[in-house]
Amino acid sequence: xxxxxxxxxxxxxxxxxxxxxxxxxxxxxxxxxxxxxxxxxxxxxxxxxxxxxxxxxxxxxxxxxxxxxxxxxxxxxxxxxxxxxxxxxxxxxxxxxxxxxxxxxxxxxxxxxxxxxxxxxxxxxxxxxxxxxxxxxxxxxxxxxxxxxxxxxxxxxxxxxxxxxxxxxxxxxxxxxxxxxxxxxxxxxxxxxxxxxxxxxxxxxxxxxxxxxxxxxxxxxxxxxxxxxxxxxxxxxxxxxxxxxxxxxxxx
Numbered sequence: 001x002x003x004x005x006x007x008x009x010x011x012x013x014x015x016x017x018x019x020x021x022x023x024x025x026x027x028x029x030x031x032x033x034x035x036x037x038x039x040x041x042x043x044x045x046x047x048x049x050x051x052x053x054x055x056x057x058x059x060x061x062x063x064x065x066x067x068x069x070x071x072x073x074x075x076x077x078x079x080x081x082x083x084x085x086x087x088x089x090x091x092x093x094x095x096x097x098x099x100x101x102x103x104x105x106x107x108x109x110x111x112x113x114x115x116x117x118x119x120x121x122x123x124x125x126x127x128x129x130x131x132x133x134x135x136x137x138x139x140x141x142x143x144x145x146x147x148x149x150x151x152x153x154x155x156x157x158x159x160x161x162x163x164x165x166x167x168x169x170x171x172x173x174x175x176x177x178x179x180x181x182x183x184x185x186x187x188x189x190x191x192x193x194x195x196x197x198x199x200x201x202x203x204x205x206x207x208x209x210x211x212x213x214x215x216x217x218x219x220x221x222x223x224x225x226x227x228x229x230x231x232x233x234x235x236x237x238x239x240x241x242x243x244x245x246x247x248x249x250x251x252x
Contacts, residue, residue: 058181102194116198123163125243127204130154132240135209136217139236143221160204167201213239 034042078088095101101112134153141147174195182188217239220226226236 099191099194128243129241136236139221
């Protein structure tokens with residue numbers, strides 16, 4: 001360590017002795033400073049990096065594609081007249097499932113939107129069903145003193161973790177697209193707009209059984225009324241398992 005400190009002081013005129021060891025982690029130098037100092041060859045490495053890519057920012061930010069030479073066994077490479085790489089066309093069968101499939105001018109745009117909305121509502125309906133089912137078991141266990149029945153409860157925590165994982169993917173994709181250097185800026189913005197407008201987080205935390213439903217279920221569980229077929233009364237499933245239309249569900 002002493003040799004490293006001495007070398008830094010000798011070659012870069014950084015008086016490291018005046019910096020307390022406990023402050024080393026919080027004492028930093030920015031890239032321009034390291035470049036000016038040519039800190040252990042930093043300048044030559046930085047210059048070489050830009051020289052390789054000919055100051056092409058997209059290449060420096062995104063990387064480059066290495067094209068294999070054409071042969072009878074290889075499909076034609078996608079290059080323009082200057083020999084530069086161009087993205088291959090996206091198959092129509094795949095495009096409808098890409099973000100481009102959700103552009104307002106895309107074929108079957110309305111169908112794609114309906115599929116997304118129906119899928120989201122079906123997921124929330126299923127989540128509500130499980131909450132109601134678990135709550136019904138809680139009521140039965142408490143009313144009839146059979147706590148063992150709780151073994152049949154669904155693992156709603158695991159489902160919530162899976163939804164959280166889905167929700168986390170959208171910001172990751174958004175940031176990836178935003179940080180990528182697009183040649184077509186309009187395409188980049190359209191993709192970001194799709195993520196903002198069509199793929200908001202799935203707000204399962206707003207899903208809960210209404211208080212009046214819980215009161216009705218607590219009354220129905222008494223004296224086994226919920227298990228008797230009496231005209232004009234509802235069982236626990238009808239009370240707890242399904243969202244009404246005004247809650248976002250599909251039941252009238």
